[in-house]
Each structure stands twice: as structure tokens, then as C-alpha cells.
Amino acid sequence: MNPTRLPIIPLGRDAASRLLPFVFGLMTFLAGLALAGVVALSGASEQIGKPEVDRLTVEVQPDQSGDTDARTQLVIAHLTRDPAVAEATAISDDEVAALLQPWLSRDTLPGDLAMPRLIDVRLKSGATPNLAALSEAFATLGPGIKIDDPRTWLDRLGSFGRSLAVVAGIIMALIAAALGVMAVVNTRMALAVHREVVELLHLMGAKDSFIARLFQMQALKVGLIGGALGAAIAAATLYGIGQAVHRLDATIFLDVALKAPGYAVLAALPVATGLIAALTSRVTVLRALKRMP
Amino acid sequence: MIRQRTPASAPTLSSAFIRFESVGLRYGLGPEVLHDLNFAIEPGEFRYVLGPSGVGKTTLLRLLYLSLRPSRGLITMFGHELATTPRADLAALRRRIGVVFQDFRLLDHLTVVENVALPLRIAGASEAEIRQHVPELLGWVGLTDQMNARPPTLSGGQKQRVAIARAVITKPDLLLADEPTGNIDSALGLRLLRLFEELNKVGTTVVIATHNEALVTQRPHSIMRLSGGTLEELAAVAA
Incomplete structure (x- = not known):
């Protein structure tokens, strides 16, 4: 078989x-x-x-008054009053230029280019700033002040x-x-x-x-x-x-x-x-x- | 010589092993090809269904091996009324029936052994049982030397014997054969009939459909003559 x-x-x-x-x-x-x-x-x-993000950035765009530095200091004053904010520091023009360098070389950057001022905000651990109140306060200082919270786009x-x-x-x-x-x-x-x-x-x-x-x-x-x-x-x-x-x-x-x-x-x-x-x-x-x- | 035994319309139905009552069959919407079939078959009987080609013998066998359902009437098989038997239970009834088809229906891709073993596999037999019974049966039908051959290489007579071996391997209660002598010479036909008679002697009920009246006369048994779609039951006596 x-x-x-x-x-x-x-x-x-x-x-x-x-x-x-x-x-x-x-x-x-x-x-x-x-x-x-x-x-x-x-x-x-x-x-x-x-996201374990403990920073946000505030952008102060130049306006017609031309006194961007003064407006920046007022913004920093508002920020430091928020209990969630540990530290708010204005980023210098050189640092801003360094950030732009990968896209616009330092050589081609015109000297009279009105660059926005950036404020680096460090938050206290686990704290959440009152962004609505801050935005409202910034609105009183004029147009062009934006809070860039990375958590939103993340x-x-x-x-x-x-x-x-x-x-x-x-x-x-x-x-x-x-x-x-x-x-x-x-x-x-x-x-x-x-x-x-x-x-x-x-x-x-x-x-x-x-x-x-x-x-x-x-x-x-x-x-x-x-x-x-x-x-x-x-x-x-x-x-x-x-x-x-x-x-x-x-x-x-x-x-x-x-x-x-x-x-x-x-x-x-x-x-x-x-x-x-x-x-x-x-x-x-x-x-x-x-x-x- | 053939003589009439009982009228077809009045069979003894009470203790029937197989019983047809007023059975009619039509294909689709066509005319009835079989009508008013009334008969009963008792266990251990040997019967011929006799009639010319095209009269409906194969159709009657198809009703018997549950390949067709009647258009009307009642069929009882092994004590089960088919109209009320659940479909799932019909498989068990079919396993009690062995069929030798007119065209053999052997599976060409399988060897002779595998063809004959098929009903055992379906019944769930073990390999040991298969290895024991199949060669034994093939020896009985004289095909020991063809065990590993495939059907296309066999002669008509050899195919016929393989088909018979496959039909009887499970020792069915009912053996149906459709024109089993149709493709072979008369000497071999007689040998096959003797083989069926041997099976009948050991208790298998046998129903053979044939158009060959000479053969029926040579090996006399009960006869059901099919004519014009109706059946008359006859008894045969030795010539």
C-alpha cells in the first residue's frame, strides 16, 4: 500500500x-x-x-514708536508678575541674529533690519501661566506682541x-x-x-x-x-x-x-x-x- | 420469465426499510419524469430496477441515494422520513448507502487504494483500519496488483471493480448500482452480479438499475419495471 x-x-x-x-x-x-x-x-x-515643555517665547514686533526695548521691558514686567513664571529674559539681537543665521547668513543680514525682540520665559516646574490674562495685558501695550506656546502646536x-x-x-x-x-x-x-x-x-x-x-x-x-x-x-x-x-x-x-x-x-x-x-x-x-x- | 407479483399501488409499507409513497419528481418547472412511485424494500432484499435507457432509472436511484429530493410524496429511508429529517442528519443516512455509479466517478488524482479508502476516511476510520480492510477488499475483487494504479490507467472492468470495492468498503446497509454491467462483456457482468449476490447473502440490501433483461433472466431476483415514469413491481423466477 x-x-x-x-x-x-x-x-x-x-x-x-x-x-x-x-x-x-x-x-x-x-x-x-x-x-x-x-x-x-x-x-x-x-x-x-x-510634552515636558517648561518654556515659552514672547515675540515683541517693532512698531511705529520705535521703542521696542521699552515695550519689551514692560512685557517682562507683566510676565514676572505671573506666579507660574520663574524667569523672563530678553534675547539679545546677537542671539536673534544667530538664530536666523541658518536661513539668512550674517553677511547678508542688513544692519537696519527691524528684528523682533524675543523673550525667553522659563516656567516653574509643573506650573501653567495664565496665558489669557497675559495676552489681555499685552494688548494694552500695543499690537504685535505674541505668545508662542509650543504646547499648543505640539x-x-x-x-x-x-x-x-x-x-x-x-x-x-x-x-x-x-x-x-x-x-x-x-x-x-x-x-x-x-x-x-x-x-x-x-x-x-x-x-x-x-x-x-x-x-x-x-x-x-x-x-x-x-x-x-x-x-x-x-x-x-x-x-x-x-x-x-x-x-x-x-x-x-x-x-x-x-x-x-x-x-x-x-x-x-x-x-x-x-x-x-x-x-x-x-x-x-x-x-x-x-x-x- | 417475469411475472407480476403485487400491484404497484399497494405496497406493504408498515415495516419498510425503504418506502416510497406517491413520490413524484420533476426537474425545475419541467414535466414530471417520475410519478406516483409506491414501493417498499425490506432489509436483505435483492432488486432490479428494469427499464430501457432514458426511462428514469438513474433518477430513481438518485432519489434513493439522496442526491435529489422528490417534488412530492414521502420517502422513508432506514426509518427516517426524509422530509422531516434535519439536513445535518442526512450525512449519516448517506453513509449507510453504497453507490456504484454508471460512470464510476473514480477520482483520477487518487490511487486505487485511496479511492477505495475514501468512504472509510469520511466515516472517520483509523489508518490502521484502512490499511487492513482496503487491501483485503481489493484482493477480493482481484485488484491486488493494481493497488497503486490510478483510474485512467485501468480498463473498464477494473474501474468497475474499484467502484464496487469503494461502494462496499464500509459494509453499507443498502447497495445501489446503476447499470453495473453496462460497460463490460456479459461474462464479466455475470461475475459482478455474483459478487453482488455474495454481498446480499451477508445482509446487504441490493438494488441494481439495468436495461439488460437477459442478465436479469439469468440471475433472477425481484424486479421493479420502470415505464413511462411509473413503476410496476414484479417478481422474477428462474428461467
Whole structure:
């Protein structure tokens, strides 16, 4: 007797089925990239969402009176009266020029350019200044006095990052749905191709679950193989991007290089791919068999 | 010689193993191809369904192996009224039926052994049981040397015997055969019929659909003649 156990239904031998692992692989690859996006953006949002900022800046723009220094001193006086403020110091013109140097070289900076005066405000630890009251007080000193609180735009940036993470999550869900649809289409094709064998098994008394298991195990196998392929390529891609970003030291980019937990989730993607394929295949077969007498 | 035994409209139905009552069948919205079938088959019987090609013998067998549901009437199989039997329970009833299809329906991608083992796998038999029973049965039908062959390489007669082995491997309560002698010479046909008779002797109820009256005369058993979509029950005596 031949010891080799042959598959009861020769699934996966037609041309369309042979391509399926690559389609699943591509989808898992895209899901891996979306996952990296979710992880990176969530991490960045979390980081941004908890700013430990103990400084703010007040900008005093020159006005027609030309006495910017006097207005600056009045602003400092208002600031130091706020109990949250530890220290308020006017930044010198030289320091302002140094800040502008990366954009406008010192040589091209015209000497009579009216530059705003900046006040560096250091806050007491954990204290929050009454910005509304300060803004109101500054308004009495004339136009062009602005408080630049980094926490405001950091909050907005954090919110934007969280929104992007949600979008990346939705993309992952869509990829999962597309994967399920592919599994359904492929299972229906396989049911049509192997209709006679399925009917024969049904007439021999095979339970629906027995027949469904044949399809679902094949779908699981294809999902795992395709998923492993896609996840491996995604891991290599993300590692490569991470290394490139690291070499650039470009902190402006989000750190898309996955850390160990991210790689663990990436490693779970083939399992998820396999399970989605197996489950949808099973449901498709069971629904088709219900139409048989 | 064939003589009428009982009128088709008045079968003994009370203790029937298989019972058809006023059964009619139509495909879709077409005309009825079978109408007013009334008969009962008792355990251990050997019956022929006799009639010319195209008269509906295969359709009647399909009703018997639960491939079709009747358009009207009641069918009882193994004490279960099919109209009220939950779909999930029909699989267990089908496992009590062995079928030798007219076109054999062997799976070309499987070996002879795997084809014959299929009903055992469906029934959940262990590998040890399969390894014990399948070669034994293949020896009985004379196919020991073809165990690892695939159906496309077999002759018509060999395929027929594989189909029979597959149909009887689970020792079914009911064996149905659709034109089992249709593709083979008369000598081999007689040998196959003897094989069916041996199975019948050990308790399997056998129903054979055939158009071959000569064969029926040579191996006489109860006969149901199908004509014009209706059935008359006859009894046969030895020639």
C-alpha cells in the first residue's frame, strides 16, 4: 500500500491557485507597512502628547514708536508678575541674529533690519501661566506682541499623528477585508473546479464540516506561506528604511524602524493572514454546501 | 420469465426499510419524469430496477441515494422520513448507502487504494483500519496488483471493480448500482452480479438499475419495471 497520503481534493494545482500565495504575500507586505505606520505614528503621538515643555517665547514686533526695548521691558514686567513664571529674559539681537543665521547668513543680514525682540520665559516646574490674562495685558501695550506656546502646536501635531495612526489602522483593516474577499473568490473558483469531487464526497456521506476542512486547511497553508513571504519582505524593507534614517540622523522623519514588539506583531501577520483565509474559506464552503440536498 | 407479483399501488409499507409513497419528481418547472412511485424494500432484499435507457432509472436511484429530493410524496429511508429529517442528519443516512455509479466517478488524482479508502476516511476510520480492510477488499475483487494504479490507467472492468470495492468498503446497509454491467462483456457482468449476490447473502440490501433483461433472466431476483415514469413491481423466477 502506498504510504503517501494524497489530498482528497487536488486543491492548489490550477494556475489561479498557484498565484494565490503571492497575492496573499503582497497583501501581507502592505499590511506590514501599514502596521509599521500605526506603530511609528502611535509612538510619536504618545511622545508628542506628553510634552515636558517648561518654556515659552514672547515675540515683541517693532512698531511705529520705535521703542521696542521699552515695550519689551514692560512685557517682562507683566510676565514676572505671573506666579507660574520663574524667569523672563530678553534675547539679545546677537542671539536673534544667530538664530536666523541658518536661513539668512550674517553677511547678508542688513544692519537696519527691524528684528523682533524675543523673550525667553522659563516656567516653574509643573506650573501653567495664565496665558489669557497675559495676552489681555499685552494688548494694552500695543499690537504685535505674541505668545508662542509650543504646547499648543505640539498638541495639534500629536492629534494629527493620532489621526494618521487611525488611518493606517483603517488601511490595515481594508487590507484584511481585501484578503478575505480574495479567499472567498478563490474558494468559489475551487468549488466550481472541483464540483464533481465535492458532490461525490457529499453523496458518500461526508459531513459539511469534513468537506469545509479540506478547503480551509489549504487556505490556511496558502495564507501562512504567502503571509510569511510578505512579512519577511516587509521586515527587510522596514529594517532598510530604519537603517537609512539612522544614517541620516534625520530626526525630522518618524522612526519607522520597528522595535522588538513591532517585529513580534509583524511575525504574527502570517498567522493572521492564514486565519483570515481559512475562516473565510470555511464559511464560503459551508454556505455553498447548504444549497446541496 | 417475469411475472407480476403485487400491484404497484399497494405496497406493504408498515415495516419498510425503504418506502416510497406517491413520490413524484420533476426537474425545475419541467414535466414530471417520475410519478406516483409506491414501493417498499425490506432489509436483505435483492432488486432490479428494469427499464430501457432514458426511462428514469438513474433518477430513481438518485432519489434513493439522496442526491435529489422528490417534488412530492414521502420517502422513508432506514426509518427516517426524509422530509422531516434535519439536513445535518442526512450525512449519516448517506453513509449507510453504497453507490456504484454508471460512470464510476473514480477520482483520477487518487490511487486505487485511496479511492477505495475514501468512504472509510469520511466515516472517520483509523489508518490502521484502512490499511487492513482496503487491501483485503481489493484482493477480493482481484485488484491486488493494481493497488497503486490510478483510474485512467485501468480498463473498464477494473474501474468497475474499484467502484464496487469503494461502494462496499464500509459494509453499507443498502447497495445501489446503476447499470453495473453496462460497460463490460456479459461474462464479466455475470461475475459482478455474483459478487453482488455474495454481498446480499451477508445482509446487504441490493438494488441494481439495468436495461439488460437477459442478465436479469439469468440471475433472477425481484424486479421493479420502470415505464413511462411509473413503476410496476414484479417478481422474477428462474428461467
